Amino acid sequence: xxxxxxxxxxxxxxxxxxxxxxxxxxxxxxxxxxxxxxxxxxxxxxxxxxxxxxxxxxxxxxxxxxxxxxxxxxxxxxxxxxxxxxxxxxxxxxxxxxxxxxxxxxxxxxxxxxxxxxxxxxxxxxxxxxxxxxxxxxxxxxxxxxxxxxxxxxxxxxxxxxxxxxxxxxxxxxxxxxxxxxxxxxxxxxxxxxxxxxxxxxxxxxxxxxxxxxxxxxxxxxxxxxxxxxxxxxxxxxx
Numbered sequence: 001x002x003x004x005x006x007x008x009x010x011x012x013x014x015x016x017x018x019x020x021x022x023x024x025x026x027x028x029x030x031x032x033x034x035x036x037x038x039x040x041x042x043x044x045x046x047x048x049x050x051x052x053x054x055x056x057x058x059x060x061x062x063x064x065x066x067x068x069x070x071x072x073x074x075x076x077x078x079x080x081x082x083x084x085x086x087x088x089x090x091x092x093x094x095x096x097x098x099x100x101x102x103x104x105x106x107x108x109x110x111x112x113x114x115x116x117x118x119x120x121x122x123x124x125x126x127x128x129x130x131x132x133x134x135x136x137x138x139x140x141x142x143x144x145x146x147x148x149x150x151x152x153x154x155x156x157x158x159x160x161x162x163x164x165x166x167x168x169x170x171x172x173x174x175x176x177x178x179x180x181x182x183x184x185x186x187x188x189x190x191x192x193x194x195x196x197x198x199x200x201x202x203x204x205x206x207x208x209x210x211x212x213x214x215x216x217x218x219x220x221x222x223x224x225x226x227x228x229x230x231x232x233x234x235x236x237x238x239x
Contacts, residue, residue: 003186004028008061010181011172018061019159019166022054028189029053029095036229041097044136045080048073051140053095054165055158056084057187062153062167063088070114073143076102077136085226086187089118094191094227108132111143126150191227198222198231202238210238 004024009016029049041049056071063069066089073082079102084095109130116123128146130139141158148156155171202210213220214235223230 002028003188004057006057006060006185006187008183008185010061010183014172015061015169016172017159017166017168018058019164020054020057022050022163022165025053025057025093025187026050032189032227036227042078042080045075045078045082045097047137048075048078048140049082049095049097051165052082052084053093055140055144055167056086056095057093058165058167060086060088060185060187061183062156064117065089066119067115067117070116072112072114073140074100074102074106074110075139076106076109083226087118090190090192091185092188092190092192094189096226096228098228109134109139109143111140111147113147191224191229193224193227193229193231195231195233195237198224199233199237202233 004020004027006018006020008018052071052073056069059069063086068085068087068089070085071083075082079100080097081100082095082097084093086093110127111130112125112127114123114125126147128143128150130142130146134142144158148154155169156167157170159166159168202213218235220233221230222233
């Protein structure tokens with residue numbers, strides 16, 4: 001499996017609905033992590049990660065074509081963080097989950113959405129909090145709903161049908177897609193990180209700081225913050 005499909009309906013430039021089959025997208029996710037083990041996702045956390053990937057991908061047709069969106073979700077009760085990044089320009093996505101120890105003050109789930117333009121370099125961040133006592137399987141629905149409101153997209157709503165996850169515009173309820181054009185776009189699971197890119201981070205550091213890092217070990221294990229892939233960086237790689 002090398003790609004998964006986002007299906008959406010468009011009429012006169014308006015998106016009526018956008019949906020994905022979560023099995024396809026989780027297949028890409030699992031293919032990567034089976035080959036590159038990072039961290040096992042606990043059984044109780046897996047449904048929310050699947051939903052985050054699916055809803056983020058469903059939002060793709062509504063994104064500006066040259067932007068990337070990074071979705072970060074904190075789940076205090078599960079002691080997990082979920083991450084998914086969609087790049088609309090290169091039609092790629094990456095996702096992961098990792099353990100996290102919240103502070104006593106962090107009790108409610110929170111979603112932070114970072115939006116970056118690849119052309120203008122413009123950047124913005126939207127952060128929304130979940131209400132108290134929301135059931136675990138409804139947390140992402142509540143967070144996305146609040147995100148839609150913050151972005152003045154009040155007409156958008158989430159729908160689920162088995163393994164199909166989607167977003168529809170209720171303001172276009174008269175348009176059911178039958179009289180419009182159904183389009184598809186393929187997304188690939190790809191982070192874009194490489195050993196050389198990771199090493200370049202060290203090259204931008206002051207020489208004294210680099211010397212300090214390699215003082216006791218000539219090989220460092222560095223984890224990509226986006227996909228979790230680990231790289232062994234030698235002192236010679238950053239000269």
